[in-house]
Amino acid sequence: MSRAISVLRAVAGAPSHGARLAELVEGTGLSKATAHRLAAALVHEGLLAYDAASRFYTFGEFFLEMSNRAGKPPAASDAPQPDPAPHPSLYQRPEYCGNAISLAHLLCDRHLPGKRALPAMIHESVSGQTSELSFGRLSDYSSRFARVLTSVGIRKGDRVAVMLPKGVELIIAALAIWRVGAVYMPLFSTYSASAVNARLEAGGAKAIVADRVLVERARKYITPSTPVFLVEGDHINRIEGRLTQFWSSIYEAEPLAEAATYGENDPFIMTYSAKVVEPRYGILTPVRALAEIEQYMRHGLDVRDEDVFWNMTDQGWEYGVFYGLVGPLLIGKSILFCDGPYDVSQGYRVLSKFRVTNLTAAPSQIRAWRRGDPVAASHRLALRIVTVGGEPLPQDIISWVTQKLGVPLVNQYGHREAGMIVGMKHDPHDPRSLDRVSVGRVAPGFSLVVLDDTGSELGVGAEGILAIHVPRSPLFWFRAYSQDETATEARFRFGRDYYITGDTGHVDADGCVHYAGEASHAISMHKD
Incomplete structure (x- = not known):
């Protein structure tokens, strides 16, 4: 407690624009890691605010509200203060x-x-060869490919489907699509041909970027006028479409001089539920969702400047796109991609080779690692924290991560339509946290309520329908499914103030969420 207070005092003694981490370290005498951890916790509780662009810590909404009530700003002295500028929401x-x-x-x-x-x-x-793409080359290559996209008629708002494995081409294609103001439409590399063609048709894809294996699955959708960008490789049977070689076109093009811009409500990603073949629950993610993505990267995943971050999940679903592609680029972190089919020994090799400190994975991947447990002891790992996004984990998995690996495990739950909204940290240095039976507390920026069958809010401990209270959730961005009014109405069946998660449970007196029965398996899954 005293160390947290010393951080608050350091902020109070800083200039009005705030204090950076180095100034907190100097002002408190704490180590950099400890000062960062305490500051992050204070931000999480709303006592401090953090501006990612300037990297300044200032007082959060709690103190701002208290100062408004008291009639003066929180400051180290009573010296006259300039009129404050309008203070943006902590989450906006x-x-x-x-x-x-x-x-x-x-x-x-x-x-x-x-x-x-x-x-x-x-x-x-897969063979252990490492390659890198610098921010400078990413900027140049994506600018050139953006020029290529515009040359075939791709404009703002157009959907461009990308069917590529994890690699340099995927990240270049995505950023080029966003340079022209278009919508990035990722498709799983494991989709069948029928699933691929159904999503291309429903989404109205104007162009396709693919390698020579995956483009075969889109053959039914492609017409002679469809722009198709092929990553150079082995021979492919003749297909229709306006074929362009991906890398050759990049090397021949001039960079696009000026990037297009979006409005906060404009879509920049389009996805469909991965659970069924038919394209259901299409989501157009708006640009304002970036606020939730940044919040989760910095506070949900606790990605720090000094971390080596690895999101192991697939780029074809929302968790991988939001927090494995967009999120790292948004905060200036390196994306670590490992291609090929998932393999436990390969995973351990990557962890040790790159000294990964911050890992996020799917529940199935953590279970696979536990089954290969004897291998773990032979590797020198640098892990600081492990995050699992998907479903409530059983106690044996929690114990294996926290005791065998000796690091905190953060088990989190979310929705495709919202991002990650609930999380519980199990810390080996806090024995009480290992026995917690709830799925965690609600993330900052969201308000989770419990409703009865008529849509009325229930009190503490009462079991009912779990819903996001939209007006009290500034990070909640979902408004409707694409061309699916029936599914949209089901999510908002008690009105636009409540998004129905599809799960039941209760919230206890400590603000912890408890599920009744199965959860809906989070951000990748949907109750159909």
Whole structure:
């Protein structure tokens, strides 16, 4: 408690624009890691606010409200203060508002002054070969491919389907799509041909970027006028479409001079439920969702400047797209990609080779690691924290991560339509946390309530329908499914103030969420 207070005092003694981490370290005498951890916890509780662009810590909403009641701002002295500028919500980053938002700038170009030569992506092949793509090259290649996209008629709002394995081509294609103001439409590499064609048809894809294996699955959708960008490789049987070689076109094109901009409500990603063949529950993710993505990267996943971050999940579903592709680029971290089919021994090799400190994985991957447990002891790992997004984990898995690996496990739950909304941290240094039976507390920026069958809110401990209270959830961005009014109405059957998660449970007096029966298996799954 005394160390947290010392951090608050350091902020109070700083200039009005706030204090950076180095100033907190100097002002408190704490180590950098400890000061960062305490500051992050204070941000999580709303006592401090953090501006990612300037990296300044200032007082959060709690103190601002208290100061408004008291009639004066919280400051180290009673010296006259200038009139304060309008204070944005803790969860509403100003760069994600308005009608002139450049995704190319937010995800790449703004990092160039200090990180041009640093890797935006590190790629590890199945054979153990490592390659890198710097922020500078990502900016250049994506600018060139954006020019190629515009040359075939791709414009703002058009959907461009991408069927690529994890690798350099995927990240270049995604950023190029966002440079022209279009919508990135990722498709699982494991989809059948019928699933691929159904999603291309429903989404109205204007162009396709694929390798020579996956493009075969889109053959039924492709017409002679469909632009198809093929990553150079082995021979392919003749297909219809306006074929263009991916890398050759990049090398021949001039960079696009100016990136397009989006409005905060404009879509930039389009996905469909992965559970069924037919394209159901189509979601157009708006640019304002970047606020939730940043919040989760910094506070849900606790990704720090010094971390080596690895999101192991697939880029074909929302968790992988939001927090494995967009999220790292948004905060200027390297994306670590490992291709090929999932293999436990390969996973341990990557962890040890790159000294990964912050890992997020699917529940199935953690279970696979536990089954291969004898291998773990022979590797020297640098892990600081493990996050699992998907479903409530059984106690034996929690014990294996916290005791065998000796690091905290954060088990989190979310929705495709919202991102991650509930989480519980199990810390080996806090024995009480290992026995917690709830699935955790609600993430900052969200308000979870319990409703009865008529849509009325229930009190503490009462079991009912779990719902997000939309007006009290500034990070909740979902409004409707694409061309599916019936599914949309089911989610908002008690009115637009409540998003129905599809799960039942209760919230206890400590604010912890408890599920009754099975949860809906989180961000990748849907109750059909």
